[in-house]
Amino acid sequence: MRPEDLIHFCPPGRLIIGCGTRSTLPPLVQRLGHRCGVFVTDAFFTRHTPWVQQYLDAAAALGIRTVVFDGGLPDPTTTLCDAATAALREQLAGTAPDHVIALGGGSNIDLAKALCLTLTEGRPVREFVGDIGGCRPLSLIALPTTSGTGSEATPGAILLDPGNATKVAVMDNALRPQVALIDPELSFTCPPRVTADAGIDAFTHAIESLLTIDSAAYDRTGHVDPGYSGRSSLTMMFAREAIRLCIAYLERAYRDGCDTTARIGMAYASVYAALSYGSAGLNAVHGIAYAVAGRTHCSHGSSNAVMLPYVLDALRDVRRVELLEVARLFGLPGDDAAALAALPQAVRGLVGRLGIPTDLRGFGIETSELDALVADALAVTRLAKAFPVVDVAGCYRAIVHDAFDGRLAADDRLELVAFN
Numbered sequence: 001m002r003p004e005d006l007i008h009f010c011p012p013g014r015l016i017i018g019c020g021t022r023s024t025l026p027p028l029v030q031r032l033g034h035r036c037g038v039f040v041t042d043a044f045f046t047r048h049t050p051w052v053q054q055y056l057d058a059a060a061a062l063g064i065r066t067v068v069f070d071g072g073l074p075d076p077t078t079t080l081c082d083a084a085t086a087a088l089r090e091q092l093a094g095t096a097p098d099h100v101i102a103l104g105g106g107s108n109i110d111l112a113k114a115l116c117l118t119l120t121e122g123r124p125v126r127e128f129v130g131d132i133g134g135c136r137p138l139s140l141i142a143l144p145t146t147s148g149t150g151s152e153a154t155p156g157a158i159l160l161d162p163g164n165a166t167k168v169a170v171m172d173n174a175l176r177p178q179v180a181l182i183d184p185e186l187s188f189t190c191p192p193r194v195t196a197d198a199g200i201d202a203f204t205h206a207i208e209s210l211l212t213i214d215s216a217a218y219d220r221t222g223h224v225d226p227g228y229s230g231r232s233s234l235t236m237m238f239a240r241e242a243i244r245l246c247i248a249y250l251e252r253a254y255r256d257g258c259d260t261t262a263r264i265g266m267a268y269a270s271v272y273a274a275l276s277y278g279s280a281g282l283n284a285v286h287g288i289a290y291a292v293a294g295r296t297h298c299s300h301g302s303s304n305a306v307m308l309p310y311v312l313d314a315l316r317d318v319r320r321v322e323l324l325e326v327a328r329l330f331g332l333p334g335d336d337a338a339a340l341a342a343l344p345q346a347v348r349g350l351v352g353r354l355g356i357p358t359d360l361r362g363f364g365i366e367t368s369e370l371d372a373l374v375a376d377a378l379a380v381t382r383l384a385k386a387f388p389v390v391d392v393a394g395c396y397r398a399i400v401h402d403a404f405d406g407r408l409a410a411d412d413r414l415e416l417v418a419f420n
């Protein structure tokens with residue numbers, strides 16, 4: 001408990017977690033009173049797993065009609081969403097669906113979230129960016145197959161806008177899933193690259209939301225039902241456990257996809273991280289990562305990963321207590337100062353061992369792009385304003401330059417020791 005907190009906690013309607021729980025979905029959908037749904041996924045799941053057909057057969061036996069869209073793609077665009085809307089509305093031939101089911105990683109879940117709005121309204125998704133204007137979206141049931149984004153517990157759908165190569169957000173608490181069903185077995189088929197990128201995304205969500213602006217200081221701009229509203233004792237509780245689980249299981253799941261304990265651990269880590277950041281919100285890592293991804297088209301997780309150590313370094317004075325907690329969870333030895341100094345290096349080491357570049361040069365960013373990168377990152381104001389430092393612009397600039405050079409404060413200290 002922190003007496004100053006102003007908690008506005010928004011979880012999904014129901015949270016179901018456990019191996020094999022996907023089999024409980026058809027009777028649950030029936031019990032929720034749904035009769036006609038849209039199932040959003042991608043071709044991997046319709047062609048290479050039995051899960052979609054198993055659901056369709058069981059749902060049909062209960063009298064639930066389901067129309068399938070398996071054209072999901074990584075990092076869905078507004079164009080894909082509009083095309084899916086048109087195709088599905090044609091297939092539905094005037095029947096109004098009452099729910100949408102998403103099976104897949106964050107990409108399929110985000111596409112499905114956006115479809116919850118566009119299928120009923122029949123309008124381009126761009127019209128909902130920034131404000132859904134009081135529309136009532138369809139109920140969403142989300143089954144994540146990666147352990148990373150936590151989109152099954154968040155209020156936003158992130159879509160790529162091909163018009164200006166940036167990501168845009170369709171966001172409202174009404175878009176949080178009615179049901180988030182986390183069956184860890186759905187993640188067992190994730191290849192190592194997807195496991196690493198998604199897993200470091202979960203780790204970033206947990207750390208970034210543990211360190212973000214306090215709920216009492218968060219600028220809610222007068223919103224009575226904000227999607228994000230700063231960290232609180234409640235969000236920090238989930239963040240700590242998510243960090244502990246990522247440290248224990250992320251590398252294990254990456255190295256051995258058959259390590260079921262590690263897979264289950266990361267499934268919990270991902271949703272716990274989402275229960276933290278899904279109400280607390282995020283800041284500089286994601287803000288700068290969006291700008292990096294816009295230029296390089298690298299995966300969401302890897303763009304977060306490259307920035308994370310440098311943002312932690314920048315917060316070493318402002319968030320000393322929390323960073324020390326994380327350092328001890330990492331098992332870093334020595335006195336507090338030594339453990340604290342070693343943390344960004346330890347995180348950078350983890351990023352490297354997951355096969356992700358540890359500086360911006362490694363993503364092909366040029367020196368000439370750095371100013372524009374900082375400007376693009378600062379333009380994501382909802383994230384910049386939550387960064388708990390006084391000079392956000394100056395700090396973003398320093399972080400981007402450090403990330404470009406691969407320079408951490410403790411590196412300089414070691415060089416000095418070596419020089420002396």
Ligand SMILES: NC(=O)c1ccc[n+]([C@@H]2O[C@H](COP(=O)([O-])OP(=O)(O)OC[C@H]3O[C@@H](n4cnc5c(N)ncnc54)[C@H](O)[C@@H]3O)[C@@H](O)[C@H]2O)c1
Pocket residue numbers: 042044073074075076104105106107108110145146148149150151154155156157158186187188189190191194197198201300301
């Ligand atoms: N809405 C949110 O709150 C939120 C938060 C973070 C990220 N995101 C978005 O999520 C997206 C990234 O999602 P992601 O990291 O989950 O990856 P993803 O959904 O883009 O999937 C990546 C690839 O992995 C495959 N895949 C997924 N699960 C698999 C499985 N179990 N077995 C085999 N292959 C599998 C997919 O078919 C796809 O080809 C980005 O677009 C990002 O912007 C959204």
